[in-house]
Amino acid sequence: MxxxxxxxxxxxxxxxxxxxxxxxxxxxxxxxxxxxxxxxxxxxxxxxxxxxxxxxxxxxxxxxxxxxxxxxxxxxxxxxxxxxxxxxxxxxxxxxxxxxxxxxxxxxxxxxxxxxxxxxxxxxxxxxxxxxxxxxxxxxxxxxxxxxxxxxxxxxxxxxxxxxxxxxxxxxxxxxxxSASRGMRVRLTGREAHASSPEHGLSPRRALSRLMEGLTDLDEGTFPAEQFALVTVAGVSMGGTAFGVAPGRGELRATLRTLTDERMAQLVRDAEALVRETAVADRLGVTIDYHEVFEAxxxxxxxxxxxxxxxxxxxxxxxxxxxxxxxxxxxxxxxxxxxxxxxxxxxxxxxxxxxxxxxxxxxxxxxxxxxxxxxxxxxxx
Structure with missing residues (x-):
C-alpha cells in the first residue's frame, strides 16, 4: 500500500x-x-x-x-x-x-x-x-x-x-x-496601390472575405461524430496604417479541429485546396504554415x-x-x-x-x- x-x-x-x-x-x-x-x-x-x-x-x-x-x-x-x-x-x-x-x-x-x-x-x-x-x-x-x-x-x-x-x-x-487541432496561417500577397486608384493594385480583400466563409463551410458533423470537423477563424488582417494605401498583403489565421488524425488529414487537404484556388482566382501569391499542432x-x-x-x-x-x-x-x-x-x-x-x-x-x-x-x-x- x-x-x-x-x-x-x-x-x-x-x-x-x-x-x-x-x-x-x-x-x-x-x-x-x-x-x-x-x-x-x-x-x-x-x-x-x-x-x-x-x-x-x-x-x-x-x-x-x-x-x-x-x-x-x-x-x-x-x-x-x-x-x-x-x-x-x-x-x-x-x-x-x-x-x-x-x-x-x-x-x-x-x-x-x-x-x-x-x-x-x-x-x-x-x-x-x-x-x-x-x-x-x-x-x-x-x-x-x-x-x-x-x-x-x-x-x-x-x-x-x-x-x-x-x-x-x-x-x-x-x-x-x-481532438486533433492545428493553427493554420494563410498569407496572401498581391500589390499595393494608391488608395485613390485601388484598381491598379492586387488587394487580398475579396479573397479574405471568401475564405472566411469558405473555410467555415468545411464544418461537418456534430461532435463527437467520427466525421466531425470544425474550422474557427481566429484572426484576419491586411494592409498597414496609412490611409492613402490600398492593401496588397493579408493574413488569415484559423483553427482546424477534428476528432481523429485521419479526419484532420482530409480537412487539411480540403482547406489548402480552397485557399490555393481562391488565391489563384485573384492572382495572389499564397503561403500556408501551421502552428500549435496537436494530434488526437x-x-x-x-x-x-x-x-x-x-x-x-x-x-x-x-x-x-x-x-x-x-x-x-x-x-x-x-x-x-x-x-x-x-x-x-x-x-x-x-x-x-x-x-x-x-x-x-x-x-x-x-x-x-x-x-x-x-x-x-x-x-x-
Missing part, C-alpha cells in the same frame, strides 16, 4: 500555491523545472533527468521487487493570461497565469513522489513533468530526446482537472479523448482498465460522461511510448472554466488525484 500522508498533502498544497504565483510560459519553465527537480530529489527519487525535451523533468522511483513500469505525466507550463482570481497566491508575473490547473497537476505528483520515496512493493514509476503542453510542442520534444527511450514505460497515464464535473468525481472512457488523443483500453481499477480502489465516483472533449491535449503523442489513457477529475460545477482569468485549481483535488495515482501504481506494476 502506498500511503499519501497529511504531511505530503500539506507540502503539496504549499508548493501548488508557490508554483501558481510564479508561472512560466511554454518552453520557458526554467524556474518551475528547477523547483520540481529539487522536490523529486528531496522525495528520494532514484534518478532525476532534467532538461528533457527542453525544460522537462523525469523522476524515476524503484520498488523493492521486479514489475512493470508506470509513467504518470503532469505539465509544467502556464498561459499568457492576466489573472483575475484575486487569491493571495495570484500570479506575480503580469500576463502569465496558471489558468489551466497545471500547478495542481504538478502538486499531485509531488504528493505522490513523497509517498513513493518511502518505498513500494514492486515495479518502477516514472513521474514525467512535461514542458510546453499548451502550444503542442512539449510531448514531441520529449519524445525526440534520446533519454526518453531509456525510461521504457509499460503504461502511460495522466489526469486533467475539469470544471463542470462534480468536484472529486472522474470521467474516463475507452477511445477518443481529445485516444485512450487505450489496457490503460483505461488500470485507471478504472484505481478509481474504484480510491473510492472515486466515475463514468464515461465528459469524454471525449473538443479541446486538444498534447498527451496524445505520448501513446507512442506505451498504451496510454487520461482521465478528467471534476473541479466543481460552479468553477470558472479552464483558461478563464478567474480560475484557480481547487486544493482539495490534490488528495484525490494523489490517491488515484497511488492506487494506479499498485494496480499497474
Amino acid at each position: 502506498i500511503d499519501v500522508t497529511n504531511d505530503d498533502l500539506t507540502a503539496a498544497r504549499a508548493l501548488r500555491r508557490r508554483l501558481h504565483a510564479r508561472p512560466e510560459l511554454s518552453g520557458q519553465e526554467h524556474e518551475t523545472a528547477r523547483i520540481i527537480a529539487a522536490e523529486m530529489r528531496g522525495a528520494g527519487a532514484h534518478e532525476v533527468l532534467e532538461g528533457l525535451g527542453g525544460t522537462g523533468v523525469a523522476a524515476v522511483f524503484h520498488g523493492t521487487g521486479p514489475g512493470r513500469c508506470l509513467m504518470i505525466r503532469a505539465e509544467l507550463d502556464a498561459l499568457p493570461i492576466l489573472e483575475e482570481s484575486g487569491v493571495p497566491w495570484s500570479s506575480e508575473h503580469d500576463g502569465v497565469a496558471h489558468m489551466c490547473g497545471h500547478d495542481g497537476h504538478m502538486a499531485i505528483l509531488v504528493a505522490l513522489a513523497r509517498a513513493l520515496g518511502r518505498g513500494f512493493a514492486r515495479g518502477r514509476v516514472v513521474l514525467l513533468f512535461q514542458p510546453a503542453e499548451e502550444d503542442g510542442a512539449g510531448a514531441k520534444a520529449v519524445l525526440a530526446d534520446p533519454r526518453t527511450a531509456g525510461l521504457a514505460p509499460d503504461l502511460v497515464v495522466s489526469l486533467h482537472n475539469l470544471p463542470g464535473l462534480p468536484i472529486g468525481s472522474a470521467a474516463l472512457a475507452d477511445g477518443p479523448m481529445g 488523443t485516444s485512450n487505450h483500453p489496457e490503460a483505461v482498465k488500470v485507471l478504472r481499477r484505481a478509481l474504484d480502489a480510491a473510492g472515486v465516483e466515475h463514468g464515461p460522461e465528459g469524454q471525449p472533449w473538443r479541446p486538444s491535449e498534447d498527451f496524445g503523442r505520448l501513446s507512442a511510448l506505451a498504451p496510454a489513457a487520461m482521465l478528467f477529475l471534476g473541479a466543481g460545477e460552479g468553477q470558472p472554466p479552464l483558461h478563464d482569468p478567474r480560475y484557480d485549481f481547487p486544493d482539495a483535488l490534490i488528495e484525490v488525484g494523489a490517491r488515484i495515482f497511488a492506487e494506479a501504481v499498485t494496480v499497474a506494476v
Whole structure:
C-alpha cells in the first residue's frame, strides 16, 4: 500500500500555491523545472533527468521487487493570461497565469513522489513533468530526446482537472479523448496601390472575405461524430496604417479541429485546396504554415482498465460522461511510448472554466488525484 500522508498533502498544497504565483510560459519553465527537480530529489527519487525535451523533468522511483513500469505525466507550463482570481497566491508575473490547473497537476505528483520515496512493493514509476503542453510542442520534444527511450514505460497515464464535473468525481472512457487541432496561417500577397486608384493594385480583400466563409463551410458533423470537423477563424488582417494605401498583403489565421488524425488529414487537404484556388482566382501569391499542432488523443483500453481499477480502489465516483472533449491535449503523442489513457477529475460545477482569468485549481483535488495515482501504481506494476 502506498500511503499519501497529511504531511505530503500539506507540502503539496504549499508548493501548488508557490508554483501558481510564479508561472512560466511554454518552453520557458526554467524556474518551475528547477523547483520540481529539487522536490523529486528531496522525495528520494532514484534518478532525476532534467532538461528533457527542453525544460522537462523525469523522476524515476524503484520498488523493492521486479514489475512493470508506470509513467504518470503532469505539465509544467502556464498561459499568457492576466489573472483575475484575486487569491493571495495570484500570479506575480503580469500576463502569465496558471489558468489551466497545471500547478495542481504538478502538486499531485509531488504528493505522490513523497509517498513513493518511502518505498513500494514492486515495479518502477516514472513521474514525467512535461514542458510546453499548451502550444503542442512539449510531448514531441520529449519524445525526440534520446533519454526518453531509456525510461521504457509499460503504461502511460495522466489526469486533467475539469470544471463542470462534480468536484472529486472522474470521467474516463475507452477511445477518443481529445481532438486533433492545428493553427493554420494563410498569407496572401498581391500589390499595393494608391488608395485613390485601388484598381491598379492586387488587394487580398475579396479573397479574405471568401475564405472566411469558405473555410467555415468545411464544418461537418456534430461532435463527437467520427466525421466531425470544425474550422474557427481566429484572426484576419491586411494592409498597414496609412490611409492613402490600398492593401496588397493579408493574413488569415484559423483553427482546424477534428476528432481523429485521419479526419484532420482530409480537412487539411480540403482547406489548402480552397485557399490555393481562391488565391489563384485573384492572382495572389499564397503561403500556408501551421502552428500549435496537436494530434488526437485516444485512450487505450489496457490503460483505461488500470485507471478504472484505481478509481474504484480510491473510492472515486466515475463514468464515461465528459469524454471525449473538443479541446486538444498534447498527451496524445505520448501513446507512442506505451498504451496510454487520461482521465478528467471534476473541479466543481460552479468553477470558472479552464483558461478563464478567474480560475484557480481547487486544493482539495490534490488528495484525490494523489490517491488515484497511488492506487494506479499498485494496480499497474
